[in-house]
Amino acid sequence: xxxxxxxxxxxxxxxxxxxxxxxxxxxxxxxxxxxxxxxxxxxxxxxxxxxxxxxxxxxxxxxxxxxxxxxxxxxxxxxxxxxxxxxxxxxxxxxxxxxxxxxxxxxxxxxxxxxxx
Numbered sequence: 001x002x003x004x005x006x007x008x009x010x011x012x013x014x015x016x017x018x019x020x021x022x023x024x025x026x027x028x029x030x031x032x033x034x035x036x037x038x039x040x041x042x043x044x045x046x047x048x049x050x051x052x053x054x055x056x057x058x059x060x061x062x063x064x065x066x067x068x069x070x071x072x073x074x075x076x077x078x079x080x081x082x083x084x085x086x087x088x089x090x091x092x093x094x095x096x097x098x099x100x101x102x103x104x105x106x107x108x109x110x111x112x113x114x115x116x117x
Contacts, residue, residue, distance in 0.1 A: 009078035
């Protein structure tokens with residue numbers, strides 16, 4: 001195995017996000033929106049707009065799952081997805097170097113450029 005746990009978790013969450021629970025999707029959505037707002041001068045105004053449009057939630061429980069950090073959250077999400085939907089998840093590994101391919105359908109490695117078409 002030539003990839004880390006966080007690389008695998010990111011791959012699974014990115015390509016199989018439709019399998020996440022509604023609350024997990026909401027947490028990821030809110031986390032991504034909060035990153036966009038982090039260094040904005042008009043942050044407070046945008047938070048108000050995002051909250052009204054339900055892109056952000058004012059509920060602290062939403063971010064409580066991120067207390068251990070974003071990496072731990074997606075690792076836990078990916079473990080849950082693998083346990084519940086393992087048969088539906090394709091982990092595409094390069095046959096040459098053993099690293100993760102960019103997507104589940106990729107046929108060329110982004111690391112060593114090996115082609116398995």
